[in-house]
Amino acid sequence: MTWTWKKIGVVMGAGLVSLFLIGVVADQLLLPWIVSMTNTFTVPSVIGKNVNVAKQMLSDAGLVVMEPREQHSTTIPKGTVMSQLPYANATVKEGRRIYLTISQGIETIRVPSLYGMTVRDARLMLMRVGLQLGNATYEPSDVIAVDRIAAQGIPAGAEIPSDGIISVVVSRGSSGVRVPSLVGLSLEEAQALLLDVGLTVGTITYKDSGAFDADVVLAQDPPTDTAVEQGASIQIVVAR
Numbered sequence: 001m002t003w004t005w006k007k008i009g010v011v012m013g014a015g016l017v018s019l020f021l022i023g024v025v026a027d028q029l030l031l032p033w034i035v036s037m038t039n040t041f042t043v044p045s046v047i048g049k050n051v052n053v054a055k056q057m058l059s060d061a062g063l064v065v066m067e068p069r070e071q072h073s074t075t076i077p078k079g080t081v082m083s084q085l086p087y088a089n090a091t092v093k094e095g096r097r098i099y100l101t102i103s104q105g106i107e108t109i110r111v112p113s114l115y116g117m118t119v120r121d122a123r124l125m126l127m128r129v130g131l132q133l134g135n136a137t138y139e140p141s142d143v144i145a146v147d148r149i150a151a152q153g154i155p156a157g158a159e160i161p162s163d164g165i166i167s168v169v170v171s172r173g174s175s176g177v178r179v180p181s182l183v184g185l186s187l188e189e190a191q192a193l194l195l196d197v198g199l200t201v202g203t204i205t206y207k208d209s210g211a212f213d214a215d216v217v218l219a220q221d222p223p224t225d226t227a228v229e230q231g232a233s234i235q236i237v238v239a240r
Contacts (some may be wrong), residue, residue, distance in 0.1 A: 043098065045088030045121045048079050051102050055079045058098050068100040074161075078105030113156035114168055115148045122149055126166060134167035139176030142227075147171065176227035179220070180235060187215045187238050194234055202233030209239040 002225060039064050044053035055065045076082055082100040086092055109130050114122040123133040144150040153167035159180065177198050181205050182190040209218055219237040222228060 005190070010093045012119070041089050041094060041096070043084070043086050043088055043090045043092055043096075043177060046084055046100070047088070049081050051081060052101070052129050053077050054092065056085075062094045063096050063098045065098050068102045069192040070102050070104045071104065072107040073103040074106050076105075078103055085216065108159040109162050111152075111154050111156055111158045111160060111163065111164075111166060114152045115156070116144065116168070117167070118137045118147060118150050119170060122168060130162045131160070131164045134165040134223060136168050136170050138170050138172045141171035142174050142176065144171035146173035174227055175230070177230055177232070179222050179224055179226045179228055181224040182217045182220045182234070182236060183224075184212075185217050187217065187236075190220075190236060198229065199228070200233050202235045205235070205237045205238050206240040213240040214239055 037060065040154065043063065044057050044061055046057055049057070051068060058065050067165055071082060074083060081100055082103050086097045087098070105191045106178045111131070112125055112129060114125070117125070119133070119136050126133050139150065147166045148171050150171045151169040154164070178196060179199070185193065187204070194201055207218060209216075212218060215235050216239045218239055221235040229232075
């Protein structure tokens with residue numbers, strides 16, 4: 001038999017039609033028959049349930065639970081299912097994989113130590129870890145240098161929610177008063193100076209002196225630059 005291009009085209013066309021008909025038969029008859037041989041299940045709703053309870057429910061329904069994904073939440077308790085895929089009431093085949101998202105609860109951050117820092121440095125540190133600096137109150141301190149943090153409202157190492165606010169107490173410096181130099185001043189000048197810095201004149205002892213005029217301060221106790229409490233008395237020796 002002699003093949004012509006026309007005959008070849010007819011044969012090829014017939015072949016394509018046959019393949020199409022086979023595909024239709026497979027799609028309409030064969031695949032539904034194969035699918036029908038596999039059990040189907042309705043996915044139960046596990047949102048809001050404890051993860052262990054949810055896994056058991058899904059396993060009992062003939063489904064396979066994949067490793068859950070975890071996500072922080074400010075409203076859903078830790079260990080509770082937040083979402084599922086496929087969704088509840090979906091019809092699936094036996095052994096279908098189920099993906100769950102589980103709540104990790106509120107995200108917490110460990111509070112760093114701010115002791116001895118400046119307010120600026122403390123604010124930057126807290127911002128870096130996801131916290132905020134709150135109110136800064138100033139109080140005297142004999143231990144911490146002026147303008148350095150002496151205490152914090154939430155102790156270092158505590159776990160608090162992200163965006164938590166930490167208040168601080170900042171040193172105003174020593175609460176004491178430095179005793180001024182009184183030697184060489186007149187008694188009146190010494191009394192006025194002590195009054196100006198918040199101190200008082202204590203015992204006045206008179207002593208003869210050939211080097212100083214009368215009523216000039218010869219000595220003092222405590223000595224110059226000693227730190228004393230506000231209102232403390234300073235003992236002085238005055239020339240007779």
